[in-house]
Amino acid sequence: MQALIETIVTPLVDHPSDIEIDVKEEDEKIVYHLSVHPDDVGKVIGKNGRIAKAIRTVVYAAGSDSEKRIYLDIM
């Protein structure tokens, strides 16, 4: 899942080396926390969160087979 998030985000940002994805596994869910270079924040969130929403949609679709619920936090 981390690899998927990285694959989605890398071509969208100017500083791919600053992409960080932390994982926190809880009882009923797995939370992925994505952070990027301060200059790239807008590029992963977008106007009205449109890009963030698209990233989540794709990630959640991929996670629909897994047992635990998946969440993606951005910044």
Added chain:
Amino acid sequence: MKQITATGTTMDEAVQSALEQLQTSKDKVDVHVIDEGKKGFLGFGSKPAIVKVSIRKTPVQDAESYISEVAAQMGAPVEIKTDVRDRDITMELVSDKVAMLIGKRGQTLNSLQYLAQLAVNRESDQFYTVMIDAEGYRERRKETLQNLAERLAEKAIRTGKDVRIEPMPSYERKIIHAALQNHKQVETLSDGKEPRRFVVIRPS
């Protein structure tokens, strides 16, 4: 990205050698000079020129590799058939897990399409539009929306009230507007802000 480092007695020779090895032409590559080289004197102190030559990716290739990598990571490897007209890139996805790629009401397909368009245009000077389809989903969706438009137009006329349709992307709203364009008893308009902009059917 396909790239190669080549050497030659002069810069031109080094570039030429790289182009031959990559089997491409100069207008399709980026040349990065590592060492300009030195001619030396009477064969002494000469240094070869070194260049790094990489094949420039076209926006179409960017779009294809983006979608194929993302889909593979999703666990739904795809084959892509691409059609390009001017700056409109249309990609047809073929996969065993096409349902996962389309998602509920095409939301996953729409998201992939949006992300691919962003990825392509970040690198490119010209603006490209990206349309992604899978198993004729767009055509089926178009028929569904046309039927929906007809039904909701009848409802608007029957009740004499505005009918709001759930938010949808611009190319789907356009299908609704077009379907009711020549309808004499209703008019259509869009309301709300992206990405939650929606169509309203109003009895006229």
